[in-house]
Amino acid sequence: MSESHIRPARPEDDDALGRLDRDAWSPLHSVQSRPQPPYDPFFDSNHRPEHYLVAEEADGTVVGYIRLVAPTPLASNRHVRQIQGLAVAESGRGRGLGRALLRSALQEARRQGAVRVTLRVLGHNKPARSLYESEGFAVEGVLPGEFLLEGRYVDDVLMGRGVSG
Template identity: 75%
Template sequence: MITPETRIRLAVPADEDALGELDRSTWSPLHAVQPAPEPPYRPFFDERHRPEDYLVAEDGTGVVVGYLRLVPATSLACNRHVRQIQGLAVAESVRGRGVARALLRAAMAEARRQGARRITLRVLGHNAPARALYASEGFAVEGVLPGEFFLDGAYVDDVLMGRSLTP
């Protein structure tokens, strides 16, 4: 389980190198629709991927071991009440210790703090571990785009999941 020393916080610009390395080291066809990153690497933060959009998990020594990107689902005023998770990564060395669950719970708390009433995400159909984690935290399948992606020689569903943030 997650240790008491593990801390979840908002990212800061100084996290860029650590987050970029974590992003590259956790790349997998289980969750990625883009090819594996190759040098030269693009910056982790840019105008669409701002530090304030990321929650960071760090261990007791301050090493970044996970992140979650939380953003408005769209720029439309009519769904300003919805936040979307657009990325979750956990270092291999701490998998199975509750870091992803802690990040999800922190994201739901942060979304509520921002005034959101719903939170959504997309997950590849073949990513059974992630789907099970999301379901265990109250996310339900709200739609499936069958065969939406052609990855590694196979068609893969895009699964839309969401949950309410209100009691």
């Protein structure tokens, strides 16, 4: 992954991230329908640039992102961060970019004072589950048959891990 680096997202990444998100869409990880034109902006009031880290090639091409946010606005939940999206462009797969984004998000969570990071992943998304497990995430709950995707009921798997200091 020497030709790529991870950096905070910027407002001008909107178009590139929108394209990447549409190109990476799959029922393996998305519970929403395939995006159709006209496309909404990638960033909005709930999805701000400061919530994202991006993987960028040496030539400036954005090839991945991860979204890290507080799971709720509650003060009692302030010590937790949640990963709510991870995508890598086809051109960036197999190079460790997903792992690099995940590790960068864990470092950012620690920097923000979090002691836990959680996420949700679809039960049939074995590549993502394997990645998360290899980085110390454990299954903490399963919502059986939570989503009906392409005629199949799919589990929603809740995973989490501590963030060591």
